[in-house]
Each structure stands twice: as structure tokens, then as C-alpha cells.
Amino acid sequence: MATRMAARAISAHEIGGGAYDAKKKDRRALVSAAALAVATALAALAIFAAQARAGSFAKGPPQAVLMKGSYVIQVRRVEAAHWYFYERGRWVETHIDGFDFSYPKAEAVKAGRLLTVRLGKPQRPSTVWITAYPRLDANGDHAGHAQQLKPTLARVERGGKTIAWDVFFRVNRPDRHYYLDLSTAWERVPGTHDSYGDQILYLLHVRTLPASPGA
Numbered sequence: 001m002a003t004r005m006a007a008r009a010i011s012a013h014e015i016g017g018g019a020y021d022a023k024k025k026d027r028r029a030l031v032s033a034a035a036l037a038v039a040t041a042l043a044a045l046a047i048f049a050a051q052a053r054a055g056s057f058a059k060g061p062p063q064a065v066l067m068k069g070s071y072v073i074q075v076r077r078v079e080a081a082h083w084y085f086y087e088r089g090r091w092v093e094t095h096i097d098g099f100d101f102s103y104p105k106a107e108a109v110k111a112g113r114l115l116t117v118r119l120g121k122p123q124r125p126s127t128v129w130i131t132a133y134p135r136l137d138a139n140g141d142h143a144g145h146a147q148q149l150k151p152t153l154a155r156v157e158r159g160g161k162t163i164a165w166d167v168f169f170r171v172n173r174p175d176r177h178y179y180l181d182l183s184t185a186w187e188r189v190p191g192t193h194d195s196y197g198d199q200i201l202y203l204l205h206v207r208t209l210p211a212s213p214g215a
Contacts, residue, residue, distance in 0.1 A: 056194045059085045060096060062120040062164075064182060064202040066107075073107040076202050083197035084188070102140065103179050106207035111174035115206070117167040117182060118156065123194055126187040128153065128167055133179040142179065149180075174211040180204040 061081050066074040081096040109115065119125065128151045134144035149169045156164040171178050185198035 056122055057085060058121070058195050059083070059087075059092075059094070061184070061186075061197065061200050064204065065118040065120070066204050066206075067116045067118060068107075068109055068113065073109075073206075074104055074204055076104065076204060079201045079203055081197050081200040083195065083200075085195040086193035101203065103136070103203045103205040106177060106205045108209055109171060109206050111208040111211065112170060112172050113208075114168055114170050117169075117202075117204070118164050119167065119184065120164045121186065122162045122164070123186055123189060123196075124153065124155070124165055125167075125184045127183070127185045127198075129181075129183040130167075130169055131181045131183070132171070133181075134176050136179060171206055171208050174208050176208055178206045178208065180206070 060083055061078045064074075064076045064078075065072055066076070077098075078096055079098045079101055081094075083094045083096060084091050085094070086092070130149040130151050132147045132149055133142045134147075137143040149171075152168045154166045154168065155162045156166055167182070180203070182202040182204060184200045184202075186194075186196040186200075188194075188196045
């Protein structure tokens with residue numbers, strides 16, 4: 001009896017002597033979700049702007065933020081890089097090597113989906129390469145045919161200033177893994193102290209869903 005009463009209290013709240021309107025609840029939930037999405041997007045943009053200001057002179061490459069539309073699905077630090085930054089009146093050369101080189105857990109996406117990697121640095125990357133592998137072997141090394149994806153770049157602006165660069169690409173084949181090696185570089189900008197480097201590697205991972213029946 002107590003269990004049935006508790007279930008009734010959850011499923012049908014009494015408000016003003018009448019049953020709670022489920023449609024109103026759904027509308028309110030949708031409005032709340034939309035407001036949360038907008039707030040999250042604005043917060044993310046503010047974070048990118050702050051990172052971009054620091055990113056011009058950072059001691060290492062920016063994080064790679066993988067997004068599906070406006071939703072962040074993976075955030076990855078650099079795995080390897082040859083980097084230069086300016087400090088105390090001189091250029092400092094660094095070599096970054098994560099040694100682990102492990103891919104994150106796959107995020108499921110639809111085949112043909114346009115994905116975005118956001119790089120929080122105002123300067124445009126001089127090169128961007130994306131190599132996709134369908135699987136890894138028992139040792140965690142690449143296996144299968146390597147596929148070069150075709151990226152396109154677009155600047156991200158706020159207040160008329162560039163705060164980041166988006167790298168767009170598609171994963172077209174259904175029902176397969178995409179182990180993604182994103183390689184980038186930034187050239188030195190003469191007359192500035194903007195940090196730069198090459199041999200920069202990020203590891204990302206998505207899995208495309210099976211094709212829909214009849215598609």
C-alpha cells in the first residue's frame with residue numbers, strides 16, 4: 001500500500017485540487033532544457049574567449065574540443081608537440097610527449113554527420129591533417145586502411161575578434177569506428193610573441209551508427 005501511494009504521489013501531483021498537467025510539465029522541461037543549452041553555449045564561448053587570450057602566448061598547444069553541433073562530446077589535451085613560447089625576453093623550445101597515446105572511449109554519431117574540432121587559439125593553423133583508422137590491434141596500434149578526411153577551417157569570432165578556429169569534417173561510413181589522428185601546426189608570426197609549433201597530435205574517437213533499414 002505504501003509503495004502504491006508513493007508511486008501515485010510521483011506520477012500525479014495534486015495542484016490546486018486538480019491533476020498535474022503532463023503537457024505543461026513537458027513544455028516547462030523543454031523550455032528549461034533550451035535555456036540550459038543556451039547558457040551552456042554562452043559559457044563555453046566565454047571559456048573559449050579566455051583561453052584564446054591566453055592561447056596566443058601559451059606554453060603549449062590548445063585543447064582540442066570535439067563537438068557535435070553545439071554539444072561538446074570530447075575534450076582532449078595534446079599527445080605530442082614541438083612547441084615554442086616566449087618567456088622573460090627569450091624563446092623557449094619544448095617537446096611534449098604523452099607516451100600513453102591512448103584514444104578516448106568512442107562517442108556514437110550518425111554516419112554522414114558533420115563534426116567540429118575547436119582549437120582555442122586566435123592564430124589560424126598553418127596545416128591540419130585528419131587521419132582515420134577503422135580499428136586498433138592487440139597492442140593498441142593502428143590497424144586497417146588509413147583514410148585521410150578532408151577538413152575545412154572557419155574562424156570563431158566574438159566582439160569582432162577571432163578567439164578560436166573550427167575544423168569541420170564528416171564521418172561518412174556507417175557502423176564503424178573512427179580512430180582519429182588530428183595533426184596541426186602553427187607558424188611563427190613575425191613581429192609578435194605568439195607561441196607556435198609543429199608535430200602537434202591529438203587523438204579522438206567516434207563510432208558511427210548502423211545505417212537505418214531502407215536507407
